[in-house]
Amino acid sequence: MSSRDEILARLRAATADVTTRPGERGPVPIIAATSESAQATLTLFVETVTDYRASVVRCRPEQVGAEVAAALVRGRAHTVLVPSGLDPAWVERARDAGLRVRPDEDDEGRPLSADQLDGIDAVVTAARVAVATTGTIVLDHAPDQGRRALTLVPDHHVCVVRAEQVVHDVPDAVALLDPARPLTWISGPSATSDIELNRVEGVHGPRTLDVVVVD
Amino acid sequence: MTELPVQDTSPTFLGMPSFQRAAAGALADTQQRRNLAHATATIRAKRAAAVGEVEGWEDLRLAGAAAKDEALHHLPDYLEQLEANLTARGATVHWARDAAEANQVVVDLARAKGADEVVKVKSMATQEIELNEALEAAGIAAWETDLAELIVQLGEDRPSHILVPAIHRNRAEIREIFARRMGAVGRAAPADLTDEPERLAEAARLHLREKFLRARVAVSGANFAVADTGTLVVVESEGNGRMCLTLPETLITVVGIEKVLPTFADLATMLQLLPRSSTGERMNPYTSMWTGVTPSDGPQEVHVVLLDNGRSRVLADEVGREALRCIRCSACLNVCPVYERTGGHAYGSVYPGPIGAVLNPLLRGTSSEVDQSLPFASSLCGACFEACPVRIDIPSLLVRLRSQVVDEANGRSAEAASMKAAAWVFGDHRRLEASQRAATLGGRLLGGRTLRSLPGLGAWTQARDLPTPPTETFRQWWARTRGDGPATGGDRPAGHGDRPASGGEPHTPEEGP
Incomplete structure (x- = not known):
């Protein structure tokens, strides 16, 4: 008997006493905090992101480019990676400020290697959804966010979130996501609690996270 | 039904002494006790705060238990569904009855890729099967990339906590391990390394980055495996997980079969329960979800090893x-x-x-x-x-x-026998009083000394002292101070004999003045 068949046979024997059918429990209960208002949700999101020692700014749509440039300058970035689907207006000011803005491709048009990504200071992306109660940004790696490595290897991530993308609690976000896509949930900069259980920011992922909330 | 196979005790833990004997040594290590007391007090406070924020916490616990029970009660169905969805998305599913089989699958896959090293995300399942040792025996280096696992691996130590395997080490010990050992297996720690946690984290970042950038094969576990979508989930903090799950060409994930969740919607429950219970955070820094292979993003060869290793036997136990x-x-x-x-x-x-x-x-x-x-x-x-x-x-x-x-x-069953004996004693007030007199006689003989053990109660008294029997029973005390006269030491005082047993039958015979 193959390992597969043997394990399945063991499990059928082990659960022979079970009288319910799969799915009989009914729909998964949605247990979530409720929002008082869209503004309250947004305010909470800013607070929870700030708690992780990420920086958050709120701005109007026409100010996004200036805020992105300011964050990159604060982080002393020289080269900035931009996914193909990003709104070009968001990095115009950074380009004007003399930063080298480059797409995810080398001279021959191939995606950058991990080593090449390691030589880039920062990345600017959009997001798919954000969660107020937990201060989380979720990427689904659509063209305005790029493949997963882009938001991982560079040390500084500037993420632009539109106000209407901020949902109140975790179940609201799960309901919006497409499981067929790779998903990355980001709550603050890279951190560890492994040394005496104190949270220390900055291990392998981006050590600086800037969130620009647009409303 | 026939007994399902147990999990073999892995070589590391073969011949381990009893908990009580091993604990005696650990208790004598005052440095470790201090480290543990500090760390557990910190995390308890953080957890309490994070859990206290959530109004529906008890509902979440019920939903979490229900989701896992649904998966476990119908495990073969959900595993088949998981396999079908993974396969449809380009992943290859392997099944492993035990540790040896799982290790062989991973070794064979790594060899087929020509890899002489793999990077690893912290995973309880791969620790359980001692995969690192199996890889090493096959000439393949396994680099642990979680900070605590790195501390344990470099210190040639064993993990002592599920979440924070190096919880028994303080910052000074960690600095010493990094300074002494990093250079032997890769980029050395900076010469001026201090014991500030920020500097230690930076040293780990520098040491591991070259390994992440060159790795061709990664091995991970999974916190959840979602049956109705084929999605695997890794919950982590540092970004080492994302590195392993994203950069190498080949990803091998070893998943205990009990990690299955019925539906993607169940993640809404679990992602609220796990981080707050675990690190005491509203959310952990990074959670990665992937469903098979995504063209031009991340590993293009994705393997999943579904591991039994004694789990089916546990599942057969209805309680x-x-x-x-x-x-x-x-x-x-x-x-x-x-x-x-x-x-x-x-x-x-x-x-x-x-x-x-x-x-x-x-x-x-x-x-x-x-x-x-x-x-x-x-x-x-x-x-x-x-x-x-x-x-x-x-x-x-x-x-x-x-x-x-x-x-x-x-x-x-000794417990059953002693309960039977207790029922016989409690069933008749004469027998109870006789036994109490016998006990108080023992108490008077002992004086203030403590009973360290009693024959026949070996396991129980190994770790605790027995209460010293009192010198007088409650009944004797009552008779002496409130009753009609001095305790006769025999039947109840006159006039009580017609009362029903209720008020007179103490359920805690050791209770006294």
């Missing part, structure tokens, strides 16, 4: 199976008064603490000294059940395992 709900958050360790003092090594397994005291004897059976002793590694205070996000009733499972151990040792 014990609830231990398989465990999501490895380690909240039960952090609230346990026994764990806080002994640390994790005495449990003789990669699963320490209250959940380990239940899970190990269920997975491995109760034939070894350590597995027989683990159900007694608890004061049954109940804090673990209160903290458990999926409501595993650890104290009840421990009590049940205790009677199983005693049954097996005696060929009959």
Whole structure:
């Protein structure tokens, strides 16, 4: 008997006493905090992101480019990676400020290697959804966010979130996501609690996270 | 039904002494006790704050338990669904009956890629099967990339906590390990390394980055495997998980079969329960979800190894199976008064603490000294059940395992026999009083001394002293101070004989003035 068949046979024997059918429990209960208002949700999101020692700014749509440039300058970035689907207006000011803005491709048009990504200071992306109660940004790696490595290897991530993308609690976000896509949930900069259980920011992922909330 | 196979005790833990004997050594290590007391107090406070924020916490616990029970009760169906969805998305699914089979699958895959090293995300399942040792034996280096795992690996140490395997090490010890050992296996620690946590984290970043950038094969575990979509989930903090899950060409994920969740919607529950219970955060820094292969993003060769290794045997136990709900958050360790003092090594397994005291004897059976002793590694205070996000009733499972151990040792149940004897004594007031007189006689003989052990109660008295019997029973005291006269030492005082047994039958015979 193959390992597969043997394990399945063991499990059928082990659960022979079970009288319910799969799915009989009914729909998964949605247990979530409720929002008082869209503004309250947004305010909470800013607070929870700030708690992780990420920086958050709120701005109007026409100010996004200036805020992105300011964050990159604060982080002393020289080269900035931009996914193909990003709104070009968001990095115009950074380009004007003399930063080298480059797409995810080398001279021959191939995606950058991990080593090449390691030589880039920062990345600017959009997001798919954000969660107020937990201060989380979720990427689904659509063209305005790029493949997963882009938001991982560079040390500084500037993420632009539109106000209407901020949902109140975790179940609201799960309901919006497409499981067929790779998903990355980001709550603050890279951190560890492994040394005496104190949270220390900055291990392998981006050590600086800037969130620009647009409303 | 026929007995399903137990999990073989891995070589590291073969011949482990009983918990109580191993704990004696751990208790003598004052540095470790200080490190543990500090760390567990910190995490307990953080967890309490994070859990206190959530109004529906008890509802979430119920939903979490229900989701896991749904998966476990119909595990073969959900595993087949998971396999079908993974395969449809380009992943290759392997099944492993035991540790040896799982290790062989991973070694063969790594060899087929020509890899002489793999990077690893912290995973309880791969620790359980001792995959690193198997890879090493095959000439393949396995680099642990979680900071705590790195500390353990470089220190040639063993993990002592599910979440923070180096919880027994303080910052000065970590600095010393990094300074001494990093250079031998890769980029050396900076010469001016201090014991500031920020500097230690930076040293790990620099040391591991070259390994991440060149790795071609990664090995991970998974916190959840979603049946209705084929999605695997890794919950982490540092970004080492994302590195391993994203950069290499080949990803091999070893998943215990109990990690299955029925639906993607169940993640809404679990992602609220796990981080708050585990690190005491609203959300952990990074959670990665991937469903098979995504063209031009991440590993293009994705393997999933579904591991039994004793789990089907636990599932066959209609009561014990609830231990398989465990999501490895380690909240039960952090609230346990026994764990806080002994640390994790005495449990003789990669699963320490209250959940380990239940899970190990269920997975491995109760034939070894350590597995027989683990159900007694608890004061049954109940804090673990209160903290458990999926409501595993650890104290009840421990009590049940205790009677199983005693049954097996005696060929009959000593507990049942003593309960039968107690029923006989309590059933008649003359017998009760006679036994109380016998006990108080013992108490008078002992004076203020303590009973260290009593024949026949070996396992119980190994870790605790017996209460010294009082010199006088309640009945004697009552008769002497309030009654009609001095205790006769025989039947009840006159005039009480016609009363029903209720008021006169103390259920706590040791109660006295």
